[in-house]
Amino acid sequence: MELPSESKEDYLYWKHHQSGRYSVKTGYYFLCKDQVIDNFSFSTKSENFTKIIWRLNILPKWKIVLWKLIHDGLAVKVNLTHRGIAINAMCDFCELDMEDSQHLFRFYSLAKAVWENSPMTFCHDMTGFPSLRSWIQHFILLFYSEDGKHSARITRLIATLWGLWLARNKRIFNRDEITIATTTELVNIALKEHEVFTGGTTDKSSTRAGIGWATSGHNQSHTFDGGGRYGTASSALHCETWACLEAIKWVIYQGKEEVLILSDSALLLENLRSERGHDISIVWMIEDIRTKAAHLRICIISKVKRDQVQQANDIAKKCRCTLSNLVL
Known part of the structure; x- marks a missing residue:
């Protein structure tokens, strides 16, 4: 200095x-x-894994639970006893083994059955993983290398971990009867409330426009759900804002409580961050988006690259060119 x-x-x-x-x-x-934090080695592979986690387009609460899982920070019974809490550390489900992360998410019979019935069709019971972290890291990096950054298998893997955690808490705190069917349903509900991506197209020679929104089914067939509309828009921003508003209305109509909306419009996010919006032509739509979003428990709108919303853009183009509304 x-x-x-x-x-x-x-x-x-x-x-x-x-x-x-x-x-x-x-x-x-x-x-x-x-x-060295908690004897964790920051190798290049681990650093890449950490970056992938925070870049995933998943709900923030999923990222937090995943982060706690890979650092063995979830409040499973063995961890609670390590923190000096006097409790019976036996698993509430099987009452045969101690409830640590490996047992809860991989080894006890219900967890095994959930993984075996998953449409991911991967070898979940591979040996050679000394910790749950190493197991999660292996498969996320594998799916990322094979499927790319939009891997449906990564999303389903995390959703399954989330569903197992919810099932465990329902058993312990609500004394609910937990089965393979109820746990699978928790996973499917999580996937349905995951993400919606929006898009819009306009005809530069006229005011004719189309909008689209879609949600990935997160399965191997890559099915989609969503819809689209045609109408008029004064600009691309107007079109994108309209698509976002209609997507939120659709989410509410579907009975969802949490949603992550993906849009490739940076201007839309700038207007949403502003108190009343920068563009007067969409000021009332921005207000409607905020009003509708308030009915949801969680509503996050995130800027992504255009290729991530291609399905919605294709729907929008079809609606604009055919002058028709579309419900998937």
């Missing part, structure tokens, strides 16, 4: 970052770079 050319008051600075300012991000970077 250079010395000032004249007398200045002393001040505190964070020497481990060029900005001199401490933040959670720079502090975490320092720890990851110079120390």
Whole structure:
């Protein structure tokens, strides 16, 4: 650090970052770079895995649970006993083994049955994984390399982990009777409430427009659900905003409570972040989006690349060209 050319008051600075300012991000970077946290090795493979997790287009609560899983931070009974809580650490389901993460999500009979009946058709009972983290990391990286960043198998893998966790909590806290069917239903509900992607197209020589929205079925057949409309729009932004509003209405009509909406319009997000919107032509649509979204427990609208919303754009184009509404 250079010395000032004249007398200045002393001040505190964070020497481990060029900005001199401490933040959670720079502090975490320092720890990851110079120390070992919980004996976790930050290899290149692990770093890639971590980046993939945070880039996935999944609900934030899924990311948090997944992050806790790979760091063995979920409140399973064995972890609670390690924290000094005096409880019986035996599994509530089988009452034969201790309830740790490996047992709960992989080894006990109900978990095995759920994985075996999953449409992913992968070898879930492969040996050689000393921890649940290594098992999850192996398959997420495998699916990512084979399917790409929009892998339906990654989404279903995480949804299944989420469903098993919900089933466990219903058993412990509500004393519900949990079966393979009820657990599978929890997984399917999670997938249905996952994401909707929207798109819109306009004819530059006229005001004719089409909008579309779709939700991936997250299965091997890549089926879709959604709809589309035709009408008029003054601009591409107008069209994208209309698509977002209609998608939220559709989500509510379907009885969903949580949704992640994907759009390739950065301008739409800028207007949503503004108190009343930057563009006067869509100000009332923006207000309607906020009003409708308030009826949902969780509604997140995220900017993605155009190829991620191609299905919705195809629906929009079809509606515009055929002058017809579409319900999938």
